[in-house]
Each structure stands twice: as C-alpha cells, then as structure tokens.
Amino acid sequence: MKDRSHIPSSEVTPEETFLNRRFFMKSAIWAGSTLATAGLYRTFSPRPEVANTGAAIATVAEPELQTALAADEKVNSFTDIAGYNNYYEFSTDKSEVAAKAKHFVTDPWSVQVGGLVHKPRTFDLADLMKFESVERIYRFRCVEGWSMVIPWVGFPLSKLLNQVEPMSAATHVAFETYYDIKQMPDSRYAGIDLPYVEGLRLDEAMHPLTLLATGLYGKTLPNQNGAPVRLVVPWKYGFKSIKSVVKITLMDREPPTTWSLANPGEYGFYSNVNPKVDHPRWSQAHERRIGEMGSRPTLMFNGYADQVAHLYKGMDLSADF
C-alpha cells in the first residue's frame, strides 16, 4: 500500500479548489432536484388557456322556449368549456384533451343516417349547416359529479330525424362516434371498447330539448367538445351526449351503449340525472359547478323535470337508472 504520509503536495487538491468544487456540486444538485420536482409537478398540472378559433354560426331566436336558469347560475367561460373535457379517444385526462385533439380532422365529415327509416341519407357538413341554428343555454351534468352551463349552438335532432322519416316500427335511435386509432393513438389507454356508441328512446330523441350541436359560444365546435357535430341531451348525464357523430341508426330495440357495456352495474341505458339514485361509488345528490368552490344540490332531470318527467311516467327510475 502507498504510504499516505508521502503524497506529493502537487497531488493534494488545494482547499480553495476543493471548496469551490463542492459548492459547484451542491448548486448543481439543488438546481437539478428543483427542476426535476417542479418539472414533474408541471407535467401533471392543468394546461393554460384555450382560444376560441371556430367560425361564427348565425342563429335565430326562440322566444317561446323555456329552459331558463336560476338567477345565480352563470354561463361557464369558454376556457372552462373547451379546456376540461371527457373525450376518452384522445385522453382520459380532462385538461389534456384540447391539446391531444388539436389536429383531429373534422372536415370533410359525413353522418350516415339509416336503419328503420323511409329515406336513409348521408349528411355532409354543408347539409348539417343548412338546418336553422339556434342557441341553447343548457346545464351540463357529468356523471363524475361536476357540472357547467354551456351556450350550445345547433338544431333539434327531431328536425334531422323528420327528414329521414322513421318507420312506425322504430322505437330507438343508436349513435356512433368516429373512431380512428391513427388519429386517436391514446385511445389504447381509454379502458373502454371503441368506437363509442350511445342510444336514446325515439321519444327522447324527438324531444324538443334534444339537440344536435354544431357549435358553442356562437362559433363552430372545438375538436375537444365533439366537432363537428355532437348530441346534447341536457337532462341526462354528460356521457349520453355523444361526440363527433358519424352514424345514426333507427332501431326497433334498445341499442348497446358504451358505458353500460363497460360496467352494467354502474351505468344504465337511461342515465337520467337523478339526485336520488347514487352511482355505486359516489353520491349524485350534489354537484360541483365548474367555476364555483361550494357544491350545489343536483336537480331532478338536471332541472328539466317540467319538460321531460312525463317521458318516464310509471317507470321505476332506480331500476331503470
């Protein structure tokens, strides 16, 4: 072994250099760990603002329609509506959908309407824009327990269905969302079978409140909100309001629906907003209105009971949830 006491002085690190090196190392560790911690936090924290880049849609007034909100209910901001989305084809992280759906191609588009109808037809975007547009400010209640108020632009679904003339045997309507794993690579993590499918009873589909939305805040829909055309059924949980619709099929039986296929004990075909029927894993009695800190009591049929309760007369809504 080398005799320690005889290290030549040239090999000894001068104290100053040693201290400097240590100072440098410590600073590097401080900076590195701070960047790593803050960077990790930033990766998983919400994204910033979203701009409304849609094209304007002209609407006509509907003075006779009654969908008034309570005095203390405010319309949510565009950033809230377009920056917080459930669209599992793009991401299961609601604050990430806007970025992931940015390059989704929605033009050209076609909606194939068929099944039990006398005049099956495919509608392209121009055909859809020919329907007279109206603005409808609806509450939107997600099954997860949050809600918003959204100024949709669109037209009643009944107008489109009347054009294809449903046969008398038709009792239900099935809907399907566009699906392309190349445009939606993160759909692999969705944990649900795709394409996304939904359904309504024909009388629900024909109800004047049921909308095919092509826009919000006066402009065409952002991709993350279901461009170019989506369903809006304001008295049902949000997942019934299927996005980016490519297929509408009239049927003589109840069509399968994505969430009840995924978990039949938790999600039913009807999925009407109902504060008295809890989700097995959480209560539905209250909701968090986006933009507010406190919680609000959830209203029966999301506050549209006067208009829709008659559709479910005599039904046990805890069995047909």
Next chain:
Amino acid sequence: MTFSADTRFHRQLFVFNGLLPAVLILIDGWRGRLGANPVEFVTRATGVLTLVFLMLTLLVTPLRKIYGWNWLLKQRRLLGLYAFFYGLAHLFTYLAYDRDWELGTVVGDVSKRPFIAIGMFSFLLMVPLAVTSTNAMIKKLGGPRWAQLHRLTYYITIGGVLHYWIIVKSDVTYPFFFAVVLAVLLGWRVVASIKKARGRSATG
C-alpha cells in the same frame, strides 16, 4: 466532507423538494391556474403525492442494501412525514369540498363506499406512525418495537394504491404504475428475506 456524510445538506434538500409541490399548488391556486376544477386537481395531486412519498420511504431500504446509501436512513422519517402531510391535505380537501364540512355525512360515505373506507383506514394507520416519528418516541418504544410498528407502512401503501385503483373510471394507467412500483418494492423484500433465511440455515 463527502456527499454521503453531509447530513445537513441532505436534510435541506429533502425538506425543500418535499415542500415544493405544495408551494407550487398554492402559487397556482393563488393565480387561479389550477384548471377548470381546482378541487378535483388538488384532491388528485395531494393523493398522488401521498403515494409518491410512501413509495419513497419504501425505496430507502433497497437503496441502502443494493448501493450502500446508508445516509438515506436519516431522511426516511422525513419522507414518511411528508406522506402524512400530503395525506392530511388530501383528507382536508375531501372534508372541506366533497363533504362541505358536514362531518356527520362522512360516516355514511365511509360505510357506503369501499374506496373511501380503504383510504380513510390507510390514513388512520398513518397517524400512530407520524406521532411516533420523534427520537424520543423511538427511545421510549425501543428500536425493535418501533420498527415493527412502522412496518404498518406496507399495509398503508397497499391501501393507498387500492384506494386509487377503485376510484378510477376505466383508465387504470396511473394506479397500475403505482401498483407495479409497490410490487417491486415489496417483492424485493420478500426475496431478500428468503435469501437471508437460506443463508442462516446454511450456516446454522
């Protein structure tokens, strides 16, 4: 002084980095930048941070045994206290914003929803560990008994991962990640104890 002997530096580093996420959440909150649903974000962030710190406490022993980083042991209780701190923040967020401070409804929520029950139980198990995290308590309990009590961390962490897994609607990517990390951390211990037992029987 070498890096591994600089305990004061380690402590500063760990205290700062453990507190940093909480500070960033507060800054984002103050600037109104916690997204559309701040309550949901804070709930999820504090929950995930609890799991992260629980995993880090369980990482100390393997790192010591594999790399000889024994200096980590002196920071382990701090990591555990951070797990407790974020767990407490998670619980407060739930009580304040999910329950609106109506504490009477918590009992019903716990009994009706298994994931709440598992989360609450895991948190309660953390309380005795936080209380006994001082030097005086180690002395009072005696090393072996203290260590035995603190093995509750295994059950707390398993409970935490289950709690996360059950609440997710369909995409289990993140809970799965934590489950894998936990399986590796616990699996390493099982293998290490088997090896140790074999070694003992071979020599004895």
